[in-house]
Amino acid sequence: MATGMAMERRGSSASPLSQTARPAVSSGYKFATAWEQNAPLTEQQQAAVAALARSAAERPMPAHVAALSQPSQRPPVAPVAASDPKGDVAQGGGASELVELNSQHQFYKWFTDLESAMKSETEEKYRQYVNTLTGHLETCDEILEHLDGTLARFDDLQAQHQAVATKTKMLHDACERLVMEKERLIEFADALRTKLNYFDELENISTQFHAPTMSVGSSHFLPLLKRLDECISYVTNNPQYADSSVYLVKFKQLQSRALGMVRTHVLNVLRNASLQVQTAVKENSTLGGSGKIAITEGAETTVLYVKFKAAASDLKTLMQEIENRSSRKEYSQVLTDLTSLYCEQRLALVQSVVSSRIAEYARREPLPSLTRSGCAYLGQVCQLEHQLFDHFFPVSASDPLNLAPLLDPLCTTLYDTLRARFIHEADLDLLCELVDILKGEVLDEQLGRRRESAAGLHPTIMKTLADVQERLTFRAQTHMRDEIANYLPSAEDLDFPAKLEQASAAAVGSEEEGRDNYSTWYPPLEKTLSCLSKLYRCLEPTIFTGLAQDAINMCSTSIQRSSKLIERRASQMDGQLFLIKHLLILREQIAPFDIDFSVTHKELDFTHLLEHLRRVLRGQSSLWSSQSLARTFSPRVMDYQIDAKKELEKNLKLTCEQFIMLVTKITIEPLLSFMTKVTAVKVATRSRPLDADVPKALKEQAFATPDKLAEMVANVEEVVKKQVPEIVSKMGLYLQNSSTRTILFKPIKSNILEAHGQVLSLLDSDYTPDEAAQVPIMNLSDLQSFLEGLC
Structure with missing residues (x-):
């Protein structure tokens, strides 16, 4: 317990020293570190500091501690060293004095003295260390003072150096300005000399050009002419110079x-x-x-x-x-x-x-x-x-x-x-x-x-x-x-169909059989196609289009006129087939021409003038007003288009329809007339009043009795079987292309079949089977087979 109290008192007594020494050490360390960074020592100085550190580190132990460290001089364990009244441990002869402790108070006093002595011995080395550091700090302060003086002198030296550098730079800048000014003056002098050279060249060039030995063939002529051009160009581009216009005139005279x-x-x-x-x-x-x-x-x-x-x-x-x-x-x-x-x-x-x-x-x-x-x-x-x-x-x-x-x-x-x-x-x-x-x-x-x-x-x-x-x-x-519009056909040109029959007979067994012989063409058609084929590659498209338009119209008109003549010489059918044949050839032959056969014409239309004059006469308008005069005497421009190819197609279509109607009339005209009368009777029967007498039946009519109908049908069947093959044969004579004949014969065949179908339907509806059997009419299938076999 006494020992614990003594330790507590020791700790309390040591605390102020440690608290005092620690800030001093820390401050010294920080100062040394900052000083090392701001003012580094030389190698020699660092070696001296290291020697001092080694000498301070190797301190001898105190004498009494060194004596106690010897085993032969250690005191016995039992005796205890006594202390003097002042609290100092008694020393003498290298051994402690033995003290007899009789009471607790003496023990506490002895322990306190002993603790104080130990405390003094412990703090001694710290005091010595503090003294050493204090000496070092003083030395550092001296060094700092010395360095401050050195730095002050260095700052003065640096300021002097800066002043010298500034003066040197100013001198250098001044020299550079002088050099630049010199170069500028030299350039100005050269430029002035260069510009004056162009003006000074006048006398030199003039002297050389007026020299009696100067000629165009001379080797100096072209360089001199080039120099003259340069002077003229320079003087022309710089009219602001004095007397430039005068020099320009003189240079121009030399150039001329x-x-x-x-x-x-x-x-x-x-x-x-x-x-x-x-x-x-x-x-x-x-x-x-x-x-x-x-x-x-x-x-x-x-x-x-x-x-x-x-x-x-x-x-x-x-x-x-x-x-x-x-x-x-x-x-x-x-x-x-x-x-x-x-x-x-x-x-x-x-x-x-x-x-x-x-x-x-x-x-x-x-x-x-x-x-x-x-x-x-x-x-x-x-x-x-x-x-x-x-x-x-x-x-x-x-x-x-x-x-x-x-x-x-x-x-x-x-x-x-x-x-x-x-x-x-x-x-x-x-x-x-x-x-x-x-x-x-x-x-x-x-x-x-x-x-x-x-x-x-x-x-x-x-x-x-x-x-x-x-x-x-x-x-x-x-x-x-x-040769086309005013062509006068000869008897041989109009000898149809004999001309075709002769050509067909001559072509039998030859390579030309089945082809359209050019010799049978109507001469204006041949001349038209020949002329167009020659002109197509020789004229411009616009010119050729106009000529082709006129040629096709002339040719078509000439063919139609000749067709009328053939109708009078031969028959109406020959005239129509002649026209169909040549219009087809004309249409086929102009197809390769890559042109537009339509031509737009402009005409002046004055038809509106009549109505306007009527309004003037009625007093609804004034003739003398400028607007009315302009309306009155300003014609309208009308555009109309003529297409020769379309006109050709139109004429061909009309001729084909006329031919179809002609053949239909020749073959089945009685049947068509009969069906027309039948239609009239049936219409009259349906429209009679209710109180009127009952009309006669169809077969009781005079034109529709079984005998009359049988006689009429027999005549028609005879015509169909006899004349239709002749008509088809004549079509083959005029039209060499089988597909063309088929197309043309198709509506004829349809008309014949339709007429027979109507009669057969009428026999089934209005006649008895016995009466119908008396009529010699072919059924539709047989008639169709017969007609299809013809073409």
């Missing part, structure tokens, strides 16, 4: 002088080349039949083109320079003048040769051959001229208009020669052949193959083609009027 020298030089070179070629032409020419000098065909290309190209080859570079500057107005005009000069010189050389050659073709060849030869020769001339022109003017050669002054007169020679021939031509076949030659051989083959090189010939060919087509159209209209 230079370009004039170019024109003169080119003209002289072309003339010299032309003289050389003319000399060569005379050496290679012969006297023609007309007294004109004509160059031989073998030497024509060499003399007219190769020699001229060689003679004028020195112009090529100059022409290319002029073409490269053709975007400017002055050079464009000069280039136009040079191409005109070139075309004039070439035309003087070539025109007589080309005219002689075409005249020679015209004398010895017919019109188709002349067209082929003339176009082929002129196409070759155009190609050679284009190649030669391209040698001098590479850029301008891409535009055919530049070569037009040369090629148009040459092509006009061929056009005039051809037009003088075909304008009097009346043969449609020959005119169609000319169109085929111009479109197929010339445009598609010759010009299509040469393309750009023969483009100069294209306008002349198109003009010639248009004139030939116009002549062909006129002759086609005349042909249709004379």
Whole structure:
């Protein structure tokens, strides 16, 4: 218990020391850590601190503790060291004094003294450690003071360095500004010198251009001309400079002088080349039949083109320079003048040769051959001229208009020669052949193959083609009027059906059997189809459509007129079959033509004027008002459409219906009349009053007695069995196509079967079986088999 109390008192006595030492240690540690981060020590300093730490760590033990640690000097366990009255443990001779404890109070006092002594001994090492740390802190404070002084001096040094750097930068910036200003001044001086150079060049260029040795062929001419163009361009783009307009006028004068020298030089070179070629032409020419000098065909290309190209080859570079500057107005005009000069010189050389050659073709060849030869020769001339022109003017050669002054007169020679021939031509076949030659051989083959090189010939060919087509159209209209509309048929043309019978007999056993013989066609039909087939590939669709419309109408009218004549000569059936035959052929033959046969016409309609004048007379309107006058004298434009193909179909349908009614009337007319009377009797019977007398039965009527009916049916059956096969045979004579005959005979057969069916129904309803047996009428199945076997 006493021991516990003593321990409690020890703990309470040690608490203030620990509470005092702990903050000091913590504060020192934090300061040291911060100092290490802010002011790191050198290696030498760190080594010194480490040595101090080692020396402080190796402290000797106190003497009395060291003595007690020796086993030989330990006191006995029983005795207890006594203490002096002050509470200090008695020491002496290296051993504790033995104290006798007689009471509890003495024990507590002894224990308290002993505890105090132990406390003092325990705290001693902490005091020494605190003293050591305090010394270290003082040392650190001294070091800090020294470092603060050093840092202050370092801050001064840094401020001085910053001031020096700022002054250096300012000096550097000032130097850079001076350098930039110098460069700007140099650039300004160079720019000013460059701009002044253009004005200073006036005197230099003027002196060189007016020099007596200056010529277009000189090597200095083109560079000098280029420099002149640069000066003009610069002065033109900078009108704000002083005296720029004056300098521009002077530069322009020099440019005009230079370009004039170019024109003169080119003209002289072309003339010299032309003289050389003319000399060569005379050496290679012969006297023609007309007294004109004509160059031989073998030497024509060499003399007219190769020699001229060689003679004028020195112009090529100059022409290319002029073409490269053709975007400017002055050079464009000069280039136009040079191409005109070139075309004039070439035309003087070539025109007589080309005219002689075409005249020679015209004398010895017919019109188709002349067209082929003339176009082929002129196409070759155009190609050679284009190649030669391209040698001098590479850029301008891409535009055919530049070569037009040369090629148009040459092509006009061929056009005039051809037009003088075909304008009097009346043969449609020959005119169609000319169109085929111009479109197929010339445009598609010759010009299509040469393309750009023969483009100069294209306008002349198109003009010639248009004139030939116009002549062909006129002759086609005349042909249709004379040979189709106004055709006068001969007796042989109207000899139907004998003409068909002869053709059928001649075709028996041959390959033509069963086909429609063209020789049996009515001549206007043949001429119409032949004319349309020729014109279809030769004329434009719009022109051909109008001609086809007129031709079909004329042909249809002519066939109908001839049909009436055949009806008077042969029979009505022959006339109708003739008309059906030829209308079918006409419809079939025009089907391949890929055109629209409808034509829209415009007409002025004045029918509304009458009503308006009536209103004026009645006083309902005024004639003198501007609105009334406009209404009165403004016609209405009416559009109406004519379709020749539809009109043809309409006429064909009407003719077929007339033929069907004719055959029906011939075969079963008595039956139709009989059924009409029967219908009238039955209608009268149904509509009689109730108080009227009972009418006679149908078989009691005079026209419907069994005997009368049997006689009538017998006559009809005889006609059907005899004439229907003849009619079908005649249909086969006119209509070669079996399907056409079947279609045409089908309504006839239906009419015959329907009439017989009505009579048979009447026999079943109104006659006794015995009376019906007396009537010799075929049943429907037998009649149908009979009719189907005919066609």
